[in-house]
Amino acid sequence: MMRSLFEKNIRDLKGVGEKRAKLFEKLGAPTVGALLRLYPRAYEDLSHPYPIRLAPLNEPCAVRATVLERPAETRIRGGLTICKVKVTDGESDMELTYFNNPYIPAMLKADEEYVFYGKVTANFLKREMSTPEFVRAALCPPVRPIYRQTQGLSSRMIESAVKNAFELLPDRIRDPIPESIRVAHGLCPLRFALENIHLPQSMEDMEAARKRLIFEELLILQLGLLRLKGRSRAVSRLRLDHDCSEAFYRFLPFKPTQAQKRAVKEAVADMMSGFPMNRLIQGDVGSGKTAVAAALCYCAVQNGMQAALMAPTEILTQQHYASLSASLMDVRVALLTGSMPAAKKRAVLETLQTGEVQLVIGTHALLSEGVAFHRLGLVVTDEQHRFGVAQRTALASKGDHPHMLVMSATPIPRTLALMIYGDLDISILDELPPGRQKIDTYAITAEKRQRAFRFIRKHIDEGRQCYIICPMIDEGQNDMASVNEYAEKVRAEWLPGYPIGVLHGKMKPKQKEAVMAEFSRGKISVLISTTVVEVGVDVPNAVVMLIENAERYGLSQLHQLRGRVGRGEYKSTCILISDAQNEETVARLKTMCETNDGFQIAEQDLKLRGPGDFFGHRQHGLPELKIADMMLNMDLLKEAQSVARDILNADGELEAAPHRGLRAEVKQLFENMAN
Numbered sequence: 001m002m003r004s005l006f007e008k009n010i011r012d013l014k015g016v017g018e019k020r021a022k023l024f025e026k027l028g029a030p031t032v033g034a035l036l037r038l039y040p041r042a043y044e045d046l047s048h049p050y051p052i053r054l055a056p057l058n059e060p061c062a063v064r065a066t067v068l069e070r071p072a073e074t075r076i077r078g079g080l081t082i083c084k085v086k087v088t089d090g091e092s093d094m095e096l097t098y099f100n101n102p103y104i105p106a107m108l109k110a111d112e113e114y115v116f117y118g119k120v121t122a123n124f125l126k127r128e129m130s131t132p133e134f135v136r137a138a139l140c141p142p143v144r145p146i147y148r149q150t151q152g153l154s155s156r157m158i159e160s161a162v163k164n165a166f167e168l169l170p171d172r173i174r175d176p177i178p179e180s181i182r183v184a185h186g187l188c189p190l191r192f193a194l195e196n197i198h199l200p201q202s203m204e205d206m207e208a209a210r211k212r213l214i215f216e217e218l219l220i221l222q223l224g225l226l227r228l229k230g231r232s233r234a235v236s237r238l239r240l241d242h243d244c245s246e247a248f249y250r251f252l253p254f255k256p257t258q259a260q261k262r263a264v265k266e267a268v269a270d271m272m273s274g275f276p277m278n279r280l281i282q283g284d285v286g287s288g289k290t291a292v293a294a295a296l297c298y299c300a301v302q303n304g305m306q307a308a309l310m311a312p313t314e315i316l317t318q319q320h321y322a323s324l325s326a327s328l329m330d331v332r333v334a335l336l337t338g339s340m341p342a343a344k345k346r347a348v349l350e351t352l353q354t355g356e357v358q359l360v361i362g363t364h365a366l367l368s369e370g371v372a373f374h375r376l377g378l379v380v381t382d383e384q385h386r387f388g389v390a391q392r393t394a395l396a397s398k399g400d401h402p403h404m405l406v407m408s409a410t411p412i413p414r415t416l417a418l419m420i421y422g423d424l425d426i427s428i429l430d431e432l433p434p435g436r437q438k439i440d441t442y443a444i445t446a447e448k449r450q451r452a453f454r455f456i457r458k459h460i461d462e463g464r465q466c467y468i469i470c471p472m473i474d475e476g477q478n479d480m481a482s483v484n485e486y487a488e489k490v491r492a493e494w495l496p497g498y499p500i501g502v503l504h505g506k507m508k509p510k511q512k513e514a515v516m517a518e519f520s521r522g523k524i525s526v527l528i529s530t531t532v533v534e535v536g537v538d539v540p541n542a543v544v545m546l547i548e549n550a551e552r553y554g555l556s557q558l559h560q561l562r563g564r565v566g567r568g569e570y571k572s573t574c575i576l577i578s579d580a581q582n583e584e585t586v587a588r589l590k591t592m593c594e595t596n597d598g599f600q601i602a603e604q605d606l607k608l609r610g611p612g613d614f615f616g617h618r619q620h621g622l623p624e625l626k627i628a629d630m631m632l633n634m635d636l637l638k639e640a641q642s643v644a645r646d647i648l649n650a651d652g653e654l655e656a657a658p659h660r661g662l663r664a665e666v667k668q669l670f671e672n673m674a675n
């Protein structure tokens with residue numbers, strides 16, 4: 001009964017026709033249930049309206065006043081109409097102004113008292129409000145919701161649809177949170193929460209509703225995450241018997257850093273424990289995460305298991321393949337990408353299944369159905385934030401609770417990471433390989449571009465290489481044109497006679513590979529590229545990173561791009577070209593010039609962009625949350641996590657009657673996840 005109403009098409013609501021239904025769909029509410037989960041983004045507090053004289057100026061507030069006389073419309077230039085309304089609270093007067101709204105005279109009646117909501121302004125003569133909202137004082141609700149609106153669908157229309165939805169809602173609705181948990185954690189029932197998140201009787205009630213809905217969302221998220229892992233303490237049959245990392249270090253062309261050794265040691269201990277490893281390696285760009293992964297793959301393989309390394313781009317996969325096949329000489333390594341010819345792919349799939357291939361390195365192609373392993377023991381995901389949780393799990397499900405290692409350069413504060421990833425263990429690479437020099441970073445205007453190119457030329461003449469990140473006029477559509485055009489200019493005017501390569505997202509994987517390979521081998525001096533080189537590419541001989549239109553990129557992205565240089569023994573430089581003057585851009589570029597520390601940059605990014613954006617879907621691959629904010633609701637997140645653990649310990653499959661509601665919600669949240 002309940003579900004059916006929740007699943008009722010939005011069109012079945014009073015006042016919602018075909019056209020409006022489309023708009024609701026656009027807002028993410030194709031059903032009545034979804035509409036009730038479309039929470040307001042803010043509220044107008046009308047519960048304590050001000051008298052005119054005491055109303056705060058220039059900020060939204062509610063003012064109670066009576067209309068003095070019937071408003072009249074006057075025509076001004078260009079067919080515009082203006083309607084001035086005089087109101088009073090008995091002590092002071094105020095003037096309201098409405099433009100182009102012919103209904104005002106009929107709606108605002110003389111001698112009637114209203115609550116007006118808007119900004120009050122004042123000059124030395126009088127107080128005014130321009131186009132305030134209003135409700136008759138006698139009917140004024142204490143709080144009014146403000147919804148995220150869309151063209152053709154105003155906040156008020158959404159409010160009235162929500163009211164109609166509540167009319168249809170039966171008194172008893174099924175609450176996914178079991179009553180015992182609800183009571184123990186001081187949470188209000190679902191019906192109260194829904195009513196008071198939309199149409200609260202007071203701000204306190206709204207807060208109570210909000211707390212409950214945030215808790216509910218976080219609980220469902222945590223349940224889903226813990227269940228996705230679904231193996232919290234499953235005994236592993238893939239126990240590592242021998243630690244072969246010392247042997248591996250002998251293959252390395254360099255000495256591992258203390259941090260790398262520590263990370264490897266921690267992961268090896270996990271794999272020897274008899275339980276599946278679930279570990280995150282967090283390290284700034286250039287900290288040497290690949291070598292850690294290689295060491296662990298080597299250990300797995302030497303212990304008779306297969307290992308899989310998944311990376312988000314073809315270029316990165318190629319590069320890992322090249323470097324790992326070189327350092328793991330006695331391991332049979334294969335490459336698997338989407339662009340490989342079918343016959344070759346088939347051959348790889350076969351050898352994977354027989355166990356002949358010991359380590360496979362691939363893109364998303366590893367997730368496809370045809371991929372099966374003989375004895376998958378270790379799954380490594382590089383640049384984990386590029387993948388959804390579900391994808392990582394999909395790869396793991398090709399083995400029997402294999403060990404999992406994820407690597408990320410996005411520094412997430414430890415406490416938060418622990419909560420996002422549930423019971424994930426974390427190793428931090430807090431040390432860069434020796435001999436790394438600070439990358440000098442300069443922000444310049446386009447006027448100084450010539451000087452930047454002279455600087456580039458000097459380095460090329462010394463045998464070094466450079467990257468230029470090229471302006472994208474319009475992401476996707478025009479980037480090919482703009483890169484090529486830019487490259488022409490570089491060839492003809494700025495660096496005539498030098499070998500130049502071009503790389504962009506529209507190229508075929510084969511072409512991209514070829515260009516990257518030439519750049520790696522030093523055949524190309526300058527690589528002009530879009531941000532496709534952003535992730536993980538490693539050419540230690542490249543020493544200058546020039547970024548055109550630097551204002552277009554976020555801090556973390558700039559830091560990733562800059563991380564392409566400074567990877568070898570040579571002093572490296574990053575040049576940011578931008579003419580943008582706005583405060584935020586200037587702050588961003590200044591941060592880049594001042595620090596090389598990824599953690600500090602992430603923090604600054606958080607400050608400049610706000611947590612919602614920073615921890616947006618793309619950053620962590622989690623489902624989108626409607627009301628909770630993991631940064632702001634840390635306490636509730638902790639509470640929800642511990643409740644989720646208790647529930648799953650008692651009922652791992654969420655099959656008991658009190659947990660069925662939760663089970664359905666978990667399923668829905670993770671199904672809606674765009675991967």
Ligand code: ADP
Pocket residue numbers: 254255256257260283284285286287288289290291409433434536538540567
């Ligand atoms: P990231 O952590 O960004 O993935 P990489 O694994 O690509 O970093 O390593 C960056 C560069 O540093 C590579 O050229 C790698 O060979 C080199 N490197 C890694 N570890 C060391 C080390 N201990 N000593 C010297 N160079 C190292």
Ligand code: MG
Pocket residue numbers: 289290382536
């Ligand atoms: Mg890397």
